[in-house]
Amino acid sequence: MRLWRIFCIYSLLCFCATTHATVNVIFINPGFDKQPSTDVQSTGEFWYKVSNIMQAAADDLNITLTTHFANRNHITMKALIADAIKSKPDYLILVDEKKVLSDYLTTLNTHDIPIYFLLNRPDKLKLSTLKQRNVHVIGSVVPGNQEAGKHLATLLYQQHSKVNSGTMNLLALLGDYTTPAAIKRRAGLANFLAEHPDVTLVAEDVAHWSRQQSYTKTFAYLQTVPSINAIWCANDAIAFGAAHALNAQQRRDTAVVGGFNWDSAPAEDTYLDISMGGHVLLGAYALLAIYDATKKPQQFAIQHEDLTFFTQKKPMLQPLIEHINDGELGKINFLKFARSQANHLIFTVENLSKELKNTL
Missing domain, CATH: 3.40.50.2300 (Response regulator)
Structure with a gap:
């Protein structure tokens, strides 16, 4: 009887560990953490907002997201990538800004860490070279x-x-x-x-x-x-x-x-x-792709995607735009947009806007 109880407790602990296990993702952001809107040297807060939205999505998807900002410095970016690889995350999200990453990645032992490119990816020839050099690029998403x-x-x-x-x-x-x-x-x-x-x-x-x-x-x-x-x-x-x-x-x-x-x-x-x-939202889309692949890998394998996602700024989207710029997208439940969920919502600007309005 005592052995049976021990077995039951062990099984329950294993089940809980599996149920609550998180996916560890590192994102090397090429931009700045935050710049004051009054800063005349500013390149805008686009990349800061990308990470902010990704964090909101990660919270809903039980993903542990760690973001490092390269501050538009490609030497810093390379150093951050090398450090990230040493920590062996489950996934590494990169941005091939100014096409500086492809050759660099071939010089590293990436330990077969799955790499996903966000918003800017290497061209087909570079992707082929990365594959030949055993760099495990699993997919990407870029807007039109x-x-x-x-x-x-x-x-x-x-x-x-x-x-x-x-x-x-x-x-x-x-x-x-x-x-x-x-x-x-x-x-x-x-x-x-x-x-x-x-x-x-x-x-x-x-x-x-x-x-x-x-x-x-x-x-x-x-x-x-x-x-x-x-x-x-x-x-x-x-x-x-x-x-x-x-x-x-x-x-x-x-x-x-x-x-x-x-x-x-x-x-x-x-x-x-x-x-x-609208393309600022695609970091959240990347995490959704990773989430779905971990839940149902046979049905939702990660791939390279080109999405027509740009939308003109207009009054009906103003609440969504204001919440993006104010860093307040936590009200949206991004889990509703996971394809591995029953009755999921299609990830579009319009649907995200509607979902936000339903929470206001």
């Missing part, structure tokens, strides 16, 4: 950056047509020359320009995702090319810098400005005509 780049240009064109009957003279401010997201968004802009010979691309430059660099360059371009009446920007930080330059020259109402990220305006007199966003 090229489609979004074209869509932003289209929306600016439409907005320009409402307020100006003349030619659209466009200034394009890119993020950088190497990050996959930046390259794809620029390709989308190129597609738009090829379809609209009536639009003049008067200048194109790189602002390195920075509000201050954008302000400095836009201010100069407005003086040398006063005909500029539309500014396409690779992110909202760049767009706010451009809008600030227009304000400084008392020309804000003469040009339409748009970017990406749904960022809050850094000042009351700074606004954007267009902002595309």
Whole structure:
């Protein structure tokens, strides 16, 4: 009888341990932990918000998430990856910003740790090389950056047509020359320009995702090319810098400005005509993919995914956008979006917005 009781207690302990076992995930975030919205050097709080949303999802999914910020320093990023590998997490989430990680990973013993790329991933050739070098890349998720780049240009064109009957003279401010997201968004802009010979691309430059660099360059371009009446920007930080330059020259109402990220305006007199966003939520999607794979691996194997996820900022999404910018998405139960759950919700901007509204 005593042995039977011991067996029962042991079985119960094993069951509890299995039921409550957590998945350990490390995320190497390429951005900053947090920057004040008044910081003119700011590249925006996009990456901080990605991690904030991921933490809200991790809390719902019983995932232990550890985030390390590289502060836009690729040497720091590499060191953080090496340290993360030493701690042997169940999964490692990386961002191939400026394409610096592929070659580096081949120099490490990654101990067969499953690696998932978020928002920026290596190209097919690099992924093949990583596989040959026994780097265990299990999947990725990226938004439709090229489609979004074209869509932003289209929306600016439409907005320009409402307020100006003349030619659209466009200034394009890119993020950088190497990050996959930046390259794809620029390709989308190129597609738009090829379809609209009536639009003049008067200048194109790189602002390195920075509000201050954008302000400095836009201010100069407005003086040398006063005909500029539309500014396409690779992110909202760049767009706010451009809008600030227009304000400084008392020309804000003469040009339409748009970017990406749904960022809050850094000042009351700074606004954007267009902002595309939603991709900030894909870190939560990555954790959902990991969660589903651990629950039902045969049915929900992790894979490489390209999602059309960018959505124009509009009034119906304002509560969701405000909660993202305020870091208050804990009210959403992300477990409801796990495909391994019965009657799950499809992970879309609209459904996340509805779910949030149901909690308010």
